[in-house]
Amino acid sequence: MTSNQSLAQRLLAGDRRALARAISLVEDDRPEGWELVREVYPRTGAAEIVGLTGPPGAGKSTLIGALTKARREAGRTVAVLSIDPSSPFTQGALLGDRIRLSEHFLDEGVFIRSMASRGALGGLAEAALQTALLLDAAGREDIFIETVGVGQAEVDIIDHADTIVLVLMPGSGDSVQALKAGVMEIPDVIVVNKADNPLADTLVREVRGVLSLANLERSHEGAARAWRVPIVKTEATSGAGVAELVSALAEHRAHILARDELAARRRRNLRNEVLAIATSRMRRRLEDELRDDPDVEALLEQVVQRRLDPASAASALLERTGAR
């Protein structure tokens, strides 16, 4: 396909319009999109991928804005991928105190893309992972991925980052409880944003308490020289603490590079990615067949009537679709 090939070439050359077009193809689940990723995949792996997660309103987007500024000043190209429906990136980033993000919209060195996380169930994670590969292939040196997270760790796009940053703010009691209870995984870096809030120091103390427990457990496991998760206080709106965050990110990268952890992480992530794509395709295929098949409705009706149990109905479905 000549036109597709030239799209790949333009994308690999860093052309923004080609990149935008390629992402749309992937988002729309078009075969050309998948073909394109296949083509450019050998040219991926150079980007540094940082994932920022945390509750809505903690200031992830403003922080990404500040990090982007710092990376641009260091002469690096940046891509932002936002999968947080409550993010100003997703909403256009043009209103109120969000105006500061819009400066990056005019900078050729910054590519911003947001994806809605509603309705896409499964398909979204798939599209986001493919998008990250496209950004990487297009030569973006730093990729920031923003996701909303306030709890249970799922197999998620955030797991595909090299460094995971959890952004909290005073009032993030639930996240601290989730960390403490072990239902949220310990990230690589913790940011306490809105550090000018009088309750910020209380939050820092609580988080430090959780981390020292976690470190204790980890040292029992014998990983004495393991990474010690730093707590960085920031005021994203004024830029205070951003330099420290930049340092913390660089230190984490140096740490995982020195111990060959980056390769191990990426190996594990790619393995999960392959599985996730395969599973999501199987599910989609199943749902497609369900939609088209009137007998399936009859089967489900039997379940509703309590004549056939859900597991037996599932077996019957799998047999119908030939996925025995």
Add this chain to the structure above:
Amino acid sequence: MTSNQSLAQRLLAGDRRALARAISLVEDDRPEGWELVREVYPRTGAAEIVGLTGPPGAGKSTLIGALTKARREAGRTVAVLSIDPSSPFTQGALLGDRIRLSEHFLDEGVFIRSMASRGALGGLAEAALQTALLLDAAGREDIFIETVGVGQAEVDIIDHADTIVLVLMPGSGDSVQALKAGVMEIPDVIVVNKADNPLADTLVREVRGVLSLANLERSHEGAARAWRVPIVKTEATSGAGVAELVSALAEHRAHILARDELAARRRRNLRNEVLAIATSRMRRRLEDELRDDPDVEALLEQVVQRRLDPASAASALLERTGAR
């Protein structure tokens, strides 16, 4: 299978040991467990299922203890299914101020079971759903399901409850933000626990603000006579507010019964349950085949070496397993 049949009969007769044995079979993914659910399924559907979710430490377990007491005083039998790894039920419920829960351990009319939510990925939801059916078939009139949740709504066991209660406490800022941002679904009832805390009223005001916005949106959709989510203040440890919560649960049940919503909910939930079981089985089968097949490792190695992209690897896997 004669012995299995008699297990089903004993379970249907309400025998606690038979129930415990049946749940273990389901948890261990034994064929007899699935067979048993198949057998008793026609006798399910009578139980009233209430799901309580919320951040760790909000007091869900203590609240379930208080609700259990109220139900027992009304002469009803109760089952508690806890899928919160941080729950005192999961941890034995015998330490500190948790001693009050242990009184129910001695009551024949109360059946308590906890499941770990780690490591089981997918398999856990499946086992939990089957367990709920077993509890129902065993004649438990009220089933309380406890899950930890501080954010994104997933296809989850909690969705299979007739009534969903979100339990918050002062400090639950993240959950309020998640509700506000629309990343957490509005539940049927909201409890503000630890109402003796001086910040409880602030939390109630915040939640009320979020709900009035949500109601506004809902009335735009034309559902003028929709359920108005009540906010109930409780002190689970003293029992204050528990009577109000009992009333709120009864009102919600009356509401969904009157508008035929209970049947619609259960229909939707059963449909999702069938799909979830089918998907989880497909994924497990895929993982089993991966484990046994050395060629698959070679395939994944190609992905790691950036020679084959993840989506093409997924396609290759699906072809190998015959699930084209």
